[in-house]
Amino acid sequence: MRRLQLFSFALLALAGCSGGGDGDGGTVTPPPTPTIAIALAPTTATVARGATATTTVTLTRGGNYTGAVTLAASSSNTGVTVAFNPASLPNGTTASTATITVGATATTGATTLTFTASGAGVTSATSTLALTVPAPGITLAPVSNLSIVQGGSGTIPLTITRTNGYTGDVTVTATNLPAGVTAAPFTIGAAATTGTMTVNVAASAATADSAQFTLTASGTGATSTPITPRLTITAATTPGISLNANPAAVSITAGGGTNSAITVTRTGNFAGAVTLAVSNAPAGMTTTLTPASLAANVTTSQLAIATTAAVAAGTHTLTVTATGTGVTTKTEQVVVTVAPVPAISISASSSALTAAAGASTSTGITLVRTNITGDVTLAATGAPAGVTATLTPSTLSGATLTSTLNLAVAASVAPGTYPIVVNASGALTGGGTTSAQVTVNLTVSAAQGYTMSASAASLQQGGTGTSTVTITRTGGFAGTVNLAVSNLPSGVTASFNPAAATATTSTLTFTASAGATTGAFTATITGTATGIANVTTTVAGTVTASGGGGGNVTARFCDAAEYPLWVASRNGTTGAWTRVTAGANQTYSFTITGVGGVAWAKPDGNNGFAVTVYYGSAQELTSYGLAECANNPAGGKSLTGTFAGLSGALQSGQVSIGGAFASSTFGQSGFNLTGVAMGNTDLIAFRANTTINGTSVSMVPDKGILRRNVNYPSGSAIPTLDFNASEAFTPASAQVTVTNPSGGLLTVIASFQTGNGTFGGFSFGNLTGGGSGANTVYGLPSALTQAGDFHLVQATSTVVVNNLPVSARSVTLFNRDLANRSVTxxxxxxxxxxxxxxxxxxxxxxxxxxxxxQSEYGDMLFGTFSQSVANVNRSWVVSATRAYFAGASTFEVDMPDFSGVAGFDTNWGLRAGSSVSFGAVAYSAGGATATTEGLTIRSASVYGTRTP
Structure with a gap:
């Protein structure tokens, strides 16, 4: 501590020595020069008239300057002012906020604001800000296209938006209007943003289809961009009249009368008087029109028709003629039926009856009245002893025109033919009677009875088979025959439909358990009927072992993930369904002799089931069974790849190779492909841009890549698909014109398939929101196609209700080269x-x-049904060809009842009480069985939901 104090004293002494004296042994350092500097953030601004902006002024002091600094700003644009907060920066304050205000008189364009900082004893500092005052603007909102009749007028609703400080009036003018069309300029006041312009079309103006004209909005010192709506001028209607008679057909009795209302309809702005007249009245008939001349405000006249007793009976056609000045004369016919003289007639439904002794028979008796309304009495005569004739009812009143003649034949009546006469009698108005009769011949045969026969039946273990039991009735026997069966082999049960037969046949269905005794058997059928001795017959049957047996139709499954849980077949349209078990290599063989069906159930995803049913001819079923492996082949390769040359969120890359498809969007470039077919195939890739405009969505390709006969190893990476490389080509385009879209949501797209196993499932064109005019589709240039290649151009109109499709109609064209085409x-x-x-x-x-x-969709139809209940998805597809229906004009495609077929799990079926989404689709390929040049496929469908 003492050393530190001594050192401090020494320093003080040294300082005292160096501070004075006469010599120049010391140096004096001058004080630093005070400085200030300012910086702006930001240094640029765009401010419309009437608006403000701010910038931060940051002060930097130097040379120990501590004085106050005053801020100011100047500009050659006199309408611009700057205010500072604070305007003076004392020592310790380093920033101020400058508020830039652009007045209504400010000059538009670019200008420089100079900011100055000054203080006492220091050099002023400056900094500049680049200010842009944008010009005032006006935006005119788009308007809908107009349609006006010649000689008429229409209005255009106008909506404007003022920008960049513009607040004045806006005048909208229409230019480039067709000849004969005028529209006065319309001014929208400073306080308004909307208005209405009236467009007048002279009667002499020519018709026009979507003529374009220009609407321009203008205001003092403001800029705007014109819009170009379109105007359609339709032809004025021609004045005319039409006639209608109500009723147009009347009936009267000779000597009577009736009326018909004649209505005149004026069209095409015709408002003149109309004169009516009647011609072609026969002798004994008079006609009166009230009124005969219809003034402009009158549309109806009453035609009174009167007859005398002498008028001819029959049909007479009156002609009513209407004339008017400047319109074409029109006519209307009134058909008058004059009834003849009152009379009656009777007829028998069958004039020849047969009945066995001890039985009965009947026929209908029909009365025809002619101008007679009273009761008609019936009676039967001529019946022999033992035959009782009864008429029910025996009196025909009012609207009752039929009676039943019942003939009960006693067992004692001898065989033979007996005429029975039925007489009818009725009273005439004013006195007298009229009568008629009909003869019914009764043939009596021997006593009643019946015989039975049964066709052979064949069934598999676990399946069913049927036999038709035929009942041949004799002697007029029509009673019920109760059927029973006995002598069945072990494991076989049987049932009749119906068991109480009232007709001539009954179906006997045999059901064999999985362990039923195999081989031939003979069962006994017994019939019982009231009053007749029991009748028996036998039926021959055969029970065969279950399993994948032989047959002329084979279905094969190649993809292990698509192996069925259960398969069954049916021979014919009414035969029993029989389970078919797998043979070698997942094949299922069965016999179809003409037409029939095949069905299978597969697992569908997690905890789901899919049932497929197909009805067709033996040849069609063969093709369908082989197609399963083509649609779901075994194995398949996995490939990866990368797109290059993509940019933007709505630009995508799409690639298809060997039946597999992948895409990449939203800036991603990598893709993965699974299930690629083995061997050589073709690769197609496109780069496409998606445009969304309201409800319209379109996808347009701008580059494509085609690689023929490639065979990339499984697990490898496809060489980069670079849409900017030399191998990329520019897609071709064509126009497709669609007629009859009928108000649906129109989709027009094109896809491409090569002859070497690659289908490019690319949907290019108007995905939604297409129009009935020309729609652009895209594909490959003709120079890149080869034999076997096809463009698929598809136009579909879908009716959507509450965001769900309810029906659709589609046409698909197959052509090698893309070209302009029209479809209906x-x-x-x-x-x-x-x-x-x-x-x-x-x-x-x-x-x-x-x-x-329908002839347009006459080849095949589908029924699709799906539902999801408790996280279990169930779907059924039931399809049938026209050949299956054997030329019938109507169709019924049912989901079969498989509950009695061995191995079927009813849990695979749809659940009652839960909603089912369904679709019905019919299509026609014009009878074609293969894809050929010019093939056209038409289809129509309906969709909906139903809770069974």
């Missing part, structure tokens, strides 16, 4: 009602699609 959509699908009928709810819900075959 067909009619709506002709279904009955909604197209869907619930036919059962147990043991699972079953539905039916029904309707009428």
């Amino acid at each position: 959509l067909g009619p709506d699908l002709a279904v009955t009602g909604s197209g869907l009928v619930t036919i059962a709810t147990t043991p699972y819900a079953r539905l039916r699609v029904n309707g009428t075959w």
Whole structure:
């Protein structure tokens, strides 16, 4: 501590010595020069008239300057002012906020603001800010296109938006209008943003289809961009009249009369008087029109028709003629039916009856009245002893025109033919009677009875088979025959439908358990009927072992993930469904002799089931069974790849190779492909831009890549698909014109498939919001196509209600080269009602699609049904070809009842009480069985939901 104090004293002494004296042994340092500097943030600003902006002024002091600094700003634009907060910066304050205000008189354009900082004893500092005052503007909102009749007028609703401080009046003018069309300029006041312009079309103006004209908004010192709506001028209607008679057909009795209202309809602005006249009245008939001349405000006249007793009976056609000045004469016919003289006649539904002794028979007796309304009495004569004739009713009154003649034949009546005469008699108004008669010949045969026969039946273990039991009735026997069966082998049960037969046949269904005794058997059928001895017959049956047996139709499954849980077939349209078990290599063989069906159930995702049913001819079923492996082949490669040359969120890359497809969007470039077909195939890729405008969505490709006959190893990476590389080509385009969209949401797209196994499922064109005019589609240039390649151009009109499709119609064209084409959509699908009928709810819900075959969609139809209950998805697809229906004009496609077929799990069926989404689709390929140049496929569908 003492050393520190001594050192401090030494320093003080040294300082005292160096501070004075006469010599120049010391140096004096001058004080630093005070300085200030300012910086602006930001240094640029764009401010409209009437608006403000701010910048922060930051002060930097130097040379120990501590004085106050005053801020100021100047500009050559006199309408711009600057205010500072604070305007003076004392020592310790380093920033101020400058508020820039642009007045209404400020000059537009670029100007420089100079900011100055000054203080006492220091050099002033400056900094500049680049200010832009934008010009005032006016935006005119788009308007809808106009349609005006010649000689008429229309209005345009106007909406403007003022920008950049503009507040004045706005005048909207229309220019480039067609000849004969005028529209006065309309001014929207400073306080308003909307108005209405009136467009007048002279009667002499020519018709025009979507003529473009210009609307321009202007204001003092303001800029704007014109818009170009379109005007359609339609032809004025021609003045005319039409006639209508109500009723147009009347009936009267000779000597009577009636009326018909004659209505005149004026069209095309015709308002003149109309004169009426009647011609072609026969002798004995007079006509009167009240009034005969209809003034401009009168539309109806009463035609009174009167007859005498001498008028001829029959049909007479009166002609009513209407004339008016400047309009074409019109006529209307009134058909007058004059009834003849009152009379009656009777007829028998059958004039020859047969009945066995001890039985009965009957026929209907029908009365025809002619100008007679009173009661008619019936009576039967000529019946022999033992035959009782009864007429029910025996008196026909009012609207009752039929009676039943019942002939009860006693067992004692000898066989032979007996004429029975039915007499009818009725009273005439004013006195007298009229009568008629008809003869019914009764042939009596021997006593009643019946015989039975049964066709052979065949069934598999676990399946069913049927036999038709035929009942041949004799002697007029029409009673109920009760059927029973006995002598069945072990494990086989049987049932009749109906068990109480009132007709000539009954279906006997045999059901064999999985362990039923195999081999031939003979069962006994016994019939019992009241008053007749029991009748028996035998039926021959065969039980075969279950398993994947042989047959002329084979279905094969190649993809292990698509192996079915269960398969069944049916031979014919009414035969029993029989389970088919797998043979070698997942094949299922069965026999179809003409037409029939095949069905299978597969797992569908997690805890789901999918049932497929297909009805067709043996040849069609063969093709369908082989197509399963083509659609779901075994194995397949996995590939990866990368797109190059993509930019923007709405630009995408799409690639298809060997039946697999992948895409990349939103700035991503990598993709993965699975299930790529083995061997050589083709690769197609496109770069496309998506445009969304309201409800319209379009996808337009601008580059494509085609690589033929490639075979990339499984697990490898495809060489980069660079849309900016030399191998990329510019897609071709064509125009597709669609007629008859009928108000649906129109989609017009094109896809491409090569002859080497690649289908480019690219949807290019108007995905939604297409129009009935020309729609652009995209594909490959003709120079890049080869034999076997096809462009698929598809136009679809979908009717959407509450954001859900309810029906659709589609046309697909197959052509190698892309070219301008026109398509016409067909009619709506002709279904009955909604197209869907619930036919059962147990043991699972079953539905039916029904309707009428149409020539436009005459090859095949589908019914699709799906539901999700408690996280279990169930779907059924039931399809049938026209060949299956054997030329019938209507169709009914049912979900079959498989509950009695061995191995079927009713849990695979739809659940009753839960909503089912369904679709019915019919299509036609013009009879084509393969894809060829010019192939056209038409389809129509309906969609909906139903709770069975």
